[in-house]
Amino acid sequence: MVQNDDDSWSSDDTMRVLIASDIHLGYLENDAVRGEDSFIAFEEVLSFAVQYDVDLVLLGGDLFDHAKPSPSCMFKCTQAIRKYCFGDKPINVELLSDQLENFSRTVNYEDPNLNISYPILSIHGNHDDPVGQGSVSSLDILSISGLVNYFGKWTDYTQVRISPVLLQKGETKLSLYGLSHLKDQRLARLFAEKKVTFELVEDGNDWFNILVLHQNRADRGPNNYISENVLPNFLDLVVWGHEHDSQVFATKDVKRENESFFVIQPGSTVATSLAAGEALPKHCVLLQLHKKEYIVTPLPLKTVRPFIFKTIVLSEENLGDEGVNENEKVQNFLKDKVYEAIKEAEEIRSGDPKQPTLPLIRLSVFYEHDGQDFNRVRFGQNFNGLIANPNDVLIMKREKKIRDRKERATGDSEDVDIGSAAAEATDVESLLRAYYEAQPQDRRLAVLSVRAVTEAVRDFTLKRDEDIFRRVLDAHKKHCVDFLLESNAETAEEVNERMRLCKESLDAADAERLNTIITAAAKKAEVETKKGAKKGESIVVSSDEEAPPTVTRSRGRGARGGSGRGRGRGRVQPAASPPTPSPPAERRTPRRAAAEKSATKLQTIIASRSLRTRRESSDIEISD
Template identity: 40%
Template sequence: MSSLSNCEEEDFKILVATDIHLGFEEKNLIRADDSFNTFEEVLQLAVKHQVDFILLAGDLFHVNQPSVTSLERCISLLRTYCLGDRPINIEFVSDQAEIFKHSHHPIVNFEDQNLNVSIPVFSIHGNHDDPCGYREISCMDLLSSMGLINYFGKQTNLQDIKIVPILLKKGNNKIAIYGLSHIRDERLERLFKDRKVRMLRPKEDVDEWFNIFMCHQNRAKRPGTKHLPENVIPRYMELTIWGHEHESLIDPVLRDPCGYISQPGSTVATSMCEGESGTKYVGLLTIRTQGKKEFKIEPLELKTVRQMHFETIRLSECEEDVSNSKYTQEFLKQKIEDILSDLNFKRSGHHKQPKLPLIRLRIEYTSETQHFNGIQFGQQFQDRVANSSDMILLRTEKKSIEKKPRCIDDNALADIVDIEEVEKIEHIVDQYFKTASEDKQLELLSVNGMAEAVDWAVNKSCPDAINRVVKHQMKKVRNYVTKQEDLDEINISEYITSYHISHTQKSKEEVNKVRELLNSQAITQPAKHQTDSIDESNNSSVLSDDELNNSSTNISTRGRRGVGRRASRASTRGRRGRGQTTLNF
């Protein structure tokens, strides 16, 4: 990233924001106005800095069917700050009919003769304000039909994603904006793997355009969720504006393999977590492409955001006496007093900044004598804290346990399981060891032998198959190694490796031996299993109610998720922009 030392008249000036969440907590008398006050400040900053347009990376609304009150307040703010006689100095050169094909009025709003736009707003949708219902319509479509925003990045075919950029010119400067509205992360990851995501590039002067990618996806890898890996973003994207993540990391950082990522974060705290407690920003993005591609992002601190403090307190680490509930509450009361005093000192001074802050103290205790009623405790601060009822979160302190290193490469296994074509368990095992790192490879068994053992464990109800095979193989290796006459501590590993290589080359023979082993042991044990099942059935009649409840198991089967319904596409016809630029793949 090159830092622009001075701004020129032809430089693009863009206000970048994301995750506005209009209507959040609108039924809460204390916090109802928070999101609207901050959105108004964002629009005021756009007017103050005389930006060419505003870029929103999703979640303008908190829900996809907002209340009439939320819609009215949003419309009123957009009319107040984005309509007017100020001239537009940018030129839209993309095919408008293609960019806005999902709209009944496929035209950029500042070229609509029925409107008088002073600051255009370009926005994708997020996971909160995404389309829904029979016709896949969202509140974003409503604002688009009114001409208040330019809604782009909506995909009508989720089997084959085609992203057509918005091409804008200002003097000799050119930018291409690729918008990808929110798509379920699991689906999007599969589409990228299958090469079903295509991004079109301008055919003319392809290297002269400054490329911006906007998305609204998980960026951080979290347990149980998918995310969009940074390395799938094309190399020619100079800047990625990442929505959905609420923590403000607006300063651009290098991504792998090249380009930069800016994460503006939300403008309002929607969850009581550490990532939301920091200062909120929007970005003033300046771009110049004439001669050399340069850009800079100036963080603009938001002054109307409600203050928030998040802290985790481990009572076991406190120097004060917190041995019982009374002492713990006295300690926390003084702690909150100190926090309130510190927050009051840090107030921005803006007349619309709420006076009552948000506080979340996560208390980790070790003894039940330290426990108390958090809601009752918070009542003494109900006139001083916005969320006094859920200010305190109590939970037992978890003892740190040193985790043993896993011998399974979880990432490699997850990638293989995600491939729908791989269904047989032996194929999964084979693919895993082909892609796993060197330190995760087998040292005694052959891959085919292990695959056969896993197949017996999974498909033939033989849970101890792998254990049997491993013990049998260890015995064979031990016999082979101990028979070597020159065996010592130095060459023992060499003999083990040579044994493994020789048996790997005889994979079919290895599989047959494993199969014979498991078959022979399976024949000698059916009578025992049958006896056990009879004994269990006889004893079940004398179990108590509690024992029956504990012994019952709910078995849930999970089928493969089908392909989502495709939305009907309305055939719309719009006029092409002036000086339209042709795109190609």
């Protein structure tokens, strides 16, 4: 048991909170080697709750790796929570705030139909946020079943008003504020516009104030992270989810007047990317509160798979003279580095029997020229059965040269190094933006908005929204066709100019405005498609010199044909009577006809550009 080192702290007045974040249940669950890693770490976190006899467990988002977890993942999650968190142990923490406002239901440990020993309180992250019909998330399912107390969920994205969960144990009072994940750009704008408010508690000096949120903390570009400076100063402690590198330090303190709050960044419990930050030791945190004083104790996780990350710059290594067999020299040198990393991983093993055996090894290698590059997958086959990730043990990057950067800055170089342009990307969205920006002007997207494409990739990856690309493409196409039909464009040059203006208007729109445009266009396209299918008619459009277009309607069973038979046997088919003249079809003016031709041309351009982009993007290696 972690001691508080203070005899004046009565156990009846001390609240113990176990804090963890970014569990990512279900990450690589179909992988034969790494499939159980996330579940093993989650069980260890919950076992700490029992070991330290905590009053509650606080999760900082991303309990699941996907917004729609598999049945197997939900089963294992439910099984672990029932195993460790259900029981007859009395709960000594009283909930004073409105439960329906905080959790949209009764808190589970006050439900007479449930026996809860260690209640879990959780916000959602970007991986398990609400999606689909009714905006129901995996946490909603756990909440309605009484397994988790889900708070901090938002439906109004124009403003955020955070009401605290008020908990009391003896003389210790905790006001817990939850801010589930929002897009960083939107939340940053809401903070700038003073539209994020925190409801303060009366006699607030008696309360210990904690905020748990799930956002970018590191600076990833303008408005793409949340600065600590925008958070209110009345907070005593901030639990920061989403960042996977564990930054927790043992401390015992009490916040003094005009001091800033202390930040706990638990980090993830499983490595979801082979990056340097993920190789840091993994932790969860034990927080002990006594009135306004607190103790933070890091708890190292012992069942996490060992992970060694190394950066190697070949130009700084003594590989001998360039020339014959240089490729072989580089491979042999890197093989030795991998074996050294395997030995290092063996030395840092915890000895826990549940800890996975095979380590994760990642070498980030910077090479000078093509003669030092080689097939990475074939190289990794040398370590089958020795490491957990033989297929991606290496990531190879061309070493940046000062003259190359100067040439790109002065425009002397005609060839754009896409890999170098995207090397600094911190996530897939940043990589895509860097890729499109690095393209020559004549090969950039002419219709699609880059922001919409990157957001579609994110929704497809995190939310498994398999229809997102079709919806985005159809919405762009519909918006641009309407844009053309409203214009006087007739020639190819005028059409291209209108397309350019349309693209500029999409790029200039902020994220919320762009989403509104795309959503409206998608709905309009869907309505028109349904109307056309319902009418069952097709319009043949002709040029102005030809006869007016005709409308052909599909008929049901029994429609008469030219040689159809009547029902009566031996009955002669009467001669066909002259058809009743139909009202003349709408006359296509030159402007209308040109616009419709432009719409057809636009669809052809979109298809060809999409195909070319797919071919070109296959040359880029995207890593987490």
